[in-house]
Amino acid sequence: xxxxxNNKNLVPVIDGVFTLPPEEVRLIGVKxxxxxxxxxxxxxxxxxxxxxxxxxxxxLLQKKGFLxxxxxxxxxxxxxxxxxxxxxxxxxxxVELGDGIEIAGIITGCKLEQIKIGMPLETTLYKLYEDNDxxxxxxxxxxx
Amino acid sequence: xxxxxxxxxxxxxxxxxxxxxWVEMGTExxxxxxxxxxxxWKDLNSVACGVYPWGGKxxxxxxxxxxxxxxxxxxxxxxxxxxxxxxxxxxxVGYLTVASGASDIVLCxxxxxxxxxxxxxxxxxxxxxxxxxxxxxxxxxxxxxxxMECRKRMLEFGTTEEDLARAKxxxxxxxxxxxxxxxxxxxxxxxxxxxxMVCDPLRLLEIGITSDGAASVVLCSSKxxxxxxxxxxxxxxxxxxxxxxxxxxxxxxxxxxxxxxxAEAPLLSESYSACHQAYEQAGxxxxxxxxVELPDNSSWHYLxxxxxxxxxxxxxxxxxxxxxxxxIDGKIPICPSGGVSSFGEAVGAQGLAQVCEVxxxxxxxxxxxxxxxxxxxxxxxxxxxxxxxxxxxxx
Numbered sequence: 287x288x289x290x291x292n293n294k295n296l297v298p299v300i301d302g303v304f305t306l307p308p309e310e311v312r313l314i315g316v317k318x319x320x321x322x323x324x325x326x327x328x329x330x331x332x333x334x335x336x337x338x339x340x341x342x343x344x345x346l347l348q349k350k351g352f353l354x355x356x357x358x359x360x361x362x363x364x365x366x367x368x369x370x371x372x373x374x375x376x377x378x379x380x381v382e383l384g385d386g387i388e389i390a391g392i393i394t395g396c397k398l399e400q401i402k403i404g405m406p407l408e409t410t411l412y413k414l415y416e417d418n419d420x421x422x423x424x425x426x427x428x429x430x
Numbered sequence: 431x432x433x434x435x436x437x438x439x440x441x442x443x444x445x446x447x448x449x450x451x452w453v454e455m456g457t458e459x460x461x462x463x464x465x466x467x468x469x470x471w472k473d474l475n476s477v478a479c480g481v482y483p484w485g486g487k488x489x490x491x492x493x494x495x496x497x498x499x500x501x502x503x504x505x506x507x508x509x510x511x512x513x514x515x516x517x518x519x520x521x522x523v524g525y526l527t528v529a530s531g532a533s534d535i536v537l538c539x540x541x542x543x544x545x546x547x548x549x550x551x552x553x554x555x556x557x558x559x560x561x562x563x564x565x566x567x568x569x570x571x572x573x574x575x576x577x578m579e580c581r582k583r584m585l586e587f588g589t590t591e592e593d594l595a596r597a598k599x600x601x602x603x604x605x606x607x608x609x610x611x612x613x614x615x616x617x618x619x620x621x622x623x624x625x626x627m628v629c630d631p632l633r634l635l636e637i638g639i640t641s642d643g644a645a646s647v648v649l650c651s652s653k654x655x656x657x658x659x660x661x662x663x664x665x666x667x668x669x670x671x672x673x674x675x676x677x678x679x680x681x682x683x684x685x686x687x688x689x690x691x692x693a694e695a696p697l698l699s700e701s702y703s704a705c706h707q708a709y710e711q712a713g714x715x716x717x718x719x720x721x722v723e724l725p726d727n728s729s730w731h732y733l734x735x736x737x738x739x740x741x742x743x744x745x746x747x748x749x750x751x752x753x754x755x756x757x758i759d760g761k762i763p764i765c766p767s768g769g770v771s772s773f774g775e776a777v778g779a780q781g782l783a784q785v786c787e788v789x790x791x792x793x794x795x796x797x798x799x800x801x802x803x804x805x806x807x808x809x810x811x812x813x814x815x816x817x818x819x820x821x822x823x824x825x
Contacts, residue, residue, distance in 0.1 A: 299566050299567060300556050300562075300563065300566055300567060303563070303567065315686075323675075324686075325686065326685060326686040327563055327685060327686075329556070329557075329560055329563070330560050330563065330684060330685070330686075332675065334675050335675055354582070354689060355578040355579070355581045355582045355585075356578065356581065357574050357577035357578050357581065357629045357630050357631075357632075358627070358629070358630040359569065359571065359574050359628075359629050360626065360627050360628055360629070360630070361547075361548070361571075361628060362569075363548060363565065363569035363570075363571050364547065364548055364550040364551070364565075365550070365551075366551055366554050366562060366565045366566050367565045367566060367568075367569035369569060378568060378569075378570055378574050378578070379578075380578050380582075380680055380687075382689050386688055386689045386691060386692030387686055387687070387688065387689065388680065388686060388687050388688070388689045389685060389686050390564070390568065390570055390575075390578070390680055390684075390685045390686070391567070391568050391685070392568050392569075403581070403585060424566070424567045424568065425567065426568075
């Protein structure tokens with residue numbers, strides 16, 4: 287999905303998970319300054335056992351990475367997931383975004399048959415549905 | 431610590447029952463276990479009951495609902511929830527209650543009537559319920575997680591589509607011999623390979639469906655058991671495990687993990703933990719097992735758990751399955767009950783169904799699916815959020 291779209295109408299499906307245009311679209315995680323663990327999303331945070339720090343610093347994950355695994359989901363997931371209608375099978379992937387972290391998310395921007403493990407991908411937005419004049423978006427990964 | 435034994439077991443057959451409530455199913459399984467144990471409801475000193483997760487407020491008090499139906503006696507009732515490891519966790523609570531000397535005769539039970547289709551989220555609010563993230567952001571169902579791990583395994587070990595289909599075929603051969611299973615016929619390789627793809631590479635027949643069911647187990651001290659039976663089944667281990675930091679599994683409900691190169695702990699670390707604790711507690715190794723009931727939620731699990739539970743080395747599961755070594759008469763019988771594959775999963779009850787099977791096998795009461803000379807059996811279930819519970823039983 288082009289990032290030059292009218293940004294005023296883009297609403298994230300959940301706040302605080304990814305940045306929006308006019309900034310570069312990137313995922314928001316947290317990193318512990320003491321034990322170094324990177325967590326995504328922010329709320330599902332981890333520390334290493336024995337770490338004394340109770341907080342972690344907000345960071346932006348790398349924009350680009352590689353596909354480490356994927357699946358194609360042929361049946362529509364139940365609500366609260368809302369997606370473009372009528373439902374079409376779509377791809378989910380596990381994408382390595384540097385620092386040894388893999389993130390799960392929608393793969394978009396290519397035909398399902400073109401998806402290959404190891405392919406380079408970058409973080410982008412994906413429109414789930416419209417709400418009046420707003421586009422409700424999530425993050426996704428697309429071929430570079 | 432007291433030695434703990436199983437006095438009796440009982441099960442309500444698994445299925446999809448539109449007309450029976452979860453409490454009715456539960457009481458039926460309780461009555462069956464009491465009869466098997468040769469005791470009455472009034473003889474119980476304590477109850478450890480799995481929560482009924484789809485029952486709103488009342489489901490949280492499943493044990494009290496059951497006690498109400500059976501007759502309230504004022505005994506301690508604790509309700510346990512550990513997702514799909516709920517029932518085995520209830521077993522462990524019951525086990526500790528007897529082992530500590532706190533109660534002499536304890537009922538462990540679980541019952542469930544799971545929703546059809548994908549198990550859905552239970553709320554809309556990501557602030558309160560972090561499970562909502564994976565739904566709202568990407569619609570990641572449980573089978574999607576398993577499919578992505580499965581594809582990683584295929585890349586690493588060359589697991590084929592036929593290997594995945596074979597797990598279903600093998601489980602169905604056993605399920606066909608089990609009157610309590612929901613699916614009681616053999617499936618062919620062709621049928622499985624022709625079933626619709628759900629989450630590539632996992633097909634419909636390679637993923638455990640959800641089911642209704644109930645199972646109950648009566649535990650007591652070895653001393654007390656002498657009054658009721660000359661052939662108790664001994665609880666050699668009852669353990670609980672949780673995830674270890676550094677586990678590269680993209681776990682259910684999570685959206686990130688460490689990549690394999692950065693892994694510091696085994697895949698499915700909660701199960702690894704529970705099972706290795708079990709071997710240690712029982713003082714045995716995997717080679718001493720005569721049968722294993724593992725949680726075959728999908729064909730991937732069937733293969734992966736054989737390794738996580740140390741039943742074979744990395745990459746070896748496919749070959750053992752192809753050589754029929756996981757059959758009832760094989761080197762390591764896997765899921766002689768027919769497994770989740772043949773039962774479907776009743777989240778709150780599954781682990782106790784596994785215990786029932788091992789007990790029947792060890793007593794020589796498993797009919798046509800009996801494993802010869804079964805003396806030692808193991809069970810394991812795992813659940814969302816990094817839960818696993820395991821038992822080792824012996825005669």
